[in-house]
Amino acid sequence: MEDNVCLGKEVEPPNEETEPPGRVVQLSIFPTIGLTDNRSRTQPLGPRRRNRRSESRFPNENAAFSINPRADAFRRTHFPRVSTAEWNDWRWQLRNRIQDREALARIIRLSDDELKAVTSGRGPLPVAITPYYASLLDCNDPSQPVRRCVVPVDREYFHHPCETEDPLGEEKDSQLPNLVHRYPDRVLFLVTGYCSTYCRYCTRSRMVGNRGTYRFGHREWDRAIEYIERTPTIRDVLLSGGDPLTLPNDHLKWLLSRLRRIPHVEFLRIGTKVPVVLPQRVTMGLVRMLKQYHPLWMSIHFTHPDELTPETAHACTRLADAGIPLGSQTVLLSGVNDNVETMTRLFHGLLKIRVKPYYLYQCDPIPGSSHFRTPVSKGLEIIRGLRGFTSGYAVPTYVIDAPGGGGKVPLLPEYVAGRDGDDLLLRNYAGDLYRYPDPAGNTGESAGSGFRMCSGPLKE
Numbered sequence: 001m002e003d004n005v006c007l008g009k010e011v012e013p014p015n016e017e018t019e020p021p022g023r024v025v026q027l028s029i030f031p032t033i034g035l036t037d038n039r040s041r042t043q044p045l046g047p048r049r050r051n052r053r054s055e056s057r058f059p060n061e062n063a064a065f066s067i068n069p070r071a072d073a074f075r076r077t078h079f080p081r082v083s084t085a086e087w088n089d090w091r092w093q094l095r096n097r098i099q100d101r102e103a104l105a106r107i108i109r110l111s112d113d114e115l116k117a118v119t120s121g122r123g124p125l126p127v128a129i130t131p132y133y134a135s136l137l138d139c140n141d142p143s144q145p146v147r148r149c150v151v152p153v154d155r156e157y158f159h160h161p162c163e164t165e166d167p168l169g170e171e172k173d174s175q176l177p178n179l180v181h182r183y184p185d186r187v188l189f190l191v192t193g194y195c196s197t198y199c200r201y202c203t204r205s206r207m208v209g210n211r212g213t214y215r216f217g218h219r220e221w222d223r224a225i226e227y228i229e230r231t232p233t234i235r236d237v238l239l240s241g242g243d244p245l246t247l248p249n250d251h252l253k254w255l256l257s258r259l260r261r262i263p264h265v266e267f268l269r270i271g272t273k274v275p276v277v278l279p280q281r282v283t284m285g286l287v288r289m290l291k292q293y294h295p296l297w298m299s300i301h302f303t304h305p306d307e308l309t310p311e312t313a314h315a316c317t318r319l320a321d322a323g324i325p326l327g328s329q330t331v332l333l334s335g336v337n338d339n340v341e342t343m344t345r346l347f348h349g350l351l352k353i354r355v356k357p358y359y360l361y362q363c364d365p366i367p368g369s370s371h372f373r374t375p376v377s378k379g380l381e382i383i384r385g386l387r388g389f390t391s392g393y394a395v396p397t398y399v400i401d402a403p404g405g406g407g408k409v410p411l412l413p414e415y416v417a418g419r420d421g422d423d424l425l426l427r428n429y430a431g432d433l434y435r436y437p438d439p440a441g442n443t444g445e446s447a448g449s450g451f452r453m454c455s456g457p458l459k460e
């Protein structure tokens with residue numbers, strides 16, 4: 001299948017380093033499923049192929065990456081002539097993304113609703129799903145959470161009046177088209193508009209997948225880096241997009257090395273969904289390159305426990321073993337993950353693969369997202385159902401990215417029950433009341449004191 005224009009530039013990295021065969025990371029949490037037959041590792045190596053278009057310099061090394069039984073069955077059904085080594089090659093995954101009605105209809109039984117949405121094809125967001133992620137979809141159930149995240153429905157064409165193209169006001173805070181400098185000490189650097197798989201609730205639907213007038217390339221990167229160089233207050237650079245890990249290693253290396261050379265940039269991080277939708281991208285070559293640019297952190301976009309496969313565990317294990325602290329960012333989505341049980345399973349699963357739940361986001365009001373949004377009370381209920389009931393490490397910070405450019409505003413269930421003289425009254429996770437001696441304080445005196453109400457963004 002021919003892919004879109006983006007791919008020609010992005011997917012054929014010269015000299016993409018690939019892992020040596022035989023170095024399989026054993027996953028203790030998935031002892032039996034997942035890893036391919038070990039015998040494949042002991043096959044004799046073929047001669048090194050110099051052809052850059054070849055799937056790999058070591059014909060069998062991709063086979064060393066995990067493939068779960070469900071994905072393997074999917075491969076045999078839908079790509080019977082494709083070997084596991086090819087399947088495990090991230091470039092093959094990108095070239096064979098599912099992007100149109102015909103391809104979708106081959107892998108799932110499209111509902112009337114989905115069919116209508118993909119047929120019109122002019123929705124706010126492109127459709128693309130890696131074959132790997134497609135293997136996680138339930139072919140009969142359109143309400144399956146991971147399916148809802150990537151297959152469009154007719155509701156995407158319904159625009160609620162509160163929805164806007166750029167709800168977070170990123171354009172307003174953009175010194176350059178691809179650099180958002182909202183907070184004093186850190187910037188959001190949008191390095192690509194390309195993702196391997198498009199989430200239907202994407203907060204940057206205005207710019208991903210070659211929609212809009214955004215341009216990405218060395219010229220734009222140079223300008224952004226020059227801005228960072230001449231702005232000494234920036235100590236933290238967050239690479240996002242689009243998905244930075246869809247860039248070839250040499251482009252990423254170029255970006256990271258340029259940023260690392262800037263003395264005031266202390267901290268680099270990458271926001272990505274690659275370990276979830278394209279875990280095969282996390283090659284040993286990639287992690288060897290990334291670990292040269294420490295301190296480098298990573299925020300991974302996880303949505304549902306169904307995404308916690310051996311493949312994703314394998315990718316996260318490699319990243320964590322390379323010393324990259326991993327956090328997750330999860331969007332609260334109606335009918336997808338909006339209950340305590342699902343979130344608990346997700347966050348427990350993440351801790352097992354060394355990912356710390358970092359943020360839980362209220363869904364941003366992008367056009368056509370009303371079917372994904374929950375009331376804010378739902379997010380608070382989830383946090384209340386986690387805190388105290390499970391490991392503190394499993395509890396993310398629930399935030400609303402304030403429309404209009406206010407930045408992330410944290411929300412907590414109310415644990416302050418009031419005040420009794422010198423005592424602050426606290427309610428614990430189980431609902432019991434406790435006193436804390438706080439003679440010099442006034443916290444809890446009256447709800448809402450100390451806050452000023454305003455309508456719309458207030459600038460001081």
Ligand SMILES: *Cc1c(COP(=O)(O)O)cnc(C)c1O
Nearest residue numbers: 180181182183186187188238408
């Ligand atoms: C989320 C975000 C950041 C990073 O925020 P942290 O709370 O430090 O993770 C930086 N800039 C922008 C514009 C953001 O939206």
